[in-house]
Amino acid sequence: MVHNIVTTLGLAFFLFGLFVFFTAVLGLFHFDYVLNRMHAAAVGDALGIFCILIGLILFHGWSLSAAKTLLILVFLWLTSPVASHLIAEMEIWTISDIHSECREERR
Amino acid sequence: MEQVKHVVLMAGAVVLVLLLFAALVRAVLGPRFTDRIIAINVVNTIVVAIITLLSVYLEEDFLVDVALVYALLSFLTVVVLSRMVTFRQKRRKLKSGERSERHGT
Numbered sequence: 450m451v452h453n454i455v456t457t458l459g460l461a462f463f464l465f466g467l468f469v470f471f472t473a474v475l476g477l478f479h480f481d482y483v484l485n486r487m488h489a490a491a492v493g494d495a496l497g498i499f500c501i502l503i504g505l506i507l508f509h510g511w512s513l514s515a516a517k518t519l520l521i522l523v524f525l526w527l528t529s530p531v532a533s534h535l536i537a538e539m540e541i542w543t544i545s546d547i548h549s550e551c552r553e554e555r556r
Numbered sequence: 557m558e559q560v561k562h563v564v565l566m567a568g569a570v571v572l573v574l575l576l577f578a579a580l581v582r583a584v585l586g587p588r589f590t591d592r593i594i595a596i597n598v599v600n601t602i603v604v605a606i607i608t609l610l611s612v613y614l615e616e617d618f619l620v621d622v623a624l625v626y627a628l629l630s631f632l633t634v635v636v637l638s639r640m641v642t643f644r645q646k647r648r649k650l651k652s653g654e655r656s657e658r659h660g661t
Contacts (some may be wrong), residue, residue, distance in 0.1 A: 450622050452557075453557050456557050456561055457557075457618045460560070460561065460564055463565075463568060464564070464568075466605075467568055467571055467572070470572065470602065470605070471571075471575060472574050474575045474579055474582075474598065476581075477578075477579060477582050477594070477595060477598060478578070478582060482585060483588060483590045483591055483594065486591060486594055490594050490595075490597060490598050493601060493602075494597070494598070494601050497601070497605075497619055498601055498604065500603060501605045501608075501609070502605070502608060503613075505608050505609060505612050508561065508565075508612045509612060509640065513617070514611065514617045514620045514642075515617065517606055517620040517621065517624060518620055518623075519622070520624060521604065521608065521623055521624050521627055524624070524627055524628070524631075525601070525604070525627055528627075528631040529601075531631075531635070532597060532631060532634040532638075535588055535634060535638035535639065535642075536593055536594060536597075536634065538638065538648065539590060539593075539638040539641050539642050539645075540588075540590045540641055542566055542641075542646060542649075543590075543641065543645050544588075544646045545591055
């Protein structure tokens, strides 16, 4: 009984994670500038991998593999913002005219 | 229930591979190199998800370790690449700034 409930919960997490990854890749195609695309990619990096790995942890059950999967999740959550920051810094340094891409909002 | 789980895992792996190919197409199409790096970052995240999924599907524990090392390597790639490009670009801009100042005086 408990096993069935855990498996159903894992399936729900896994399917939602697939949906979030689909949204991330769709956003990667939809947006037209690097800093906007980074936003779409960060959705998949944070929420998508979270939902899929939580679902897989529930499939693993109470074992060492589940702990290692949790370690992967923590590592990805710690490093994905750092990677995004570095990529954004590289973009700002290498583009010739940033103000033509990012307009300031005037009120 | 086990049957359903296996079918969903297999279908999920197929969907993830399709998304991986879509992100790879984005990496080929991307007009700037930062677009490509972002797309490759997404590809790496999807590959980590696929390897962890395989460890559940095949019930092999060592694949989780492989996924962990893959996550480490993908982070290292982005860090090394972006630090290298940023430092070179900063140095170039500083040099050209000095030169223009010298011309100005």
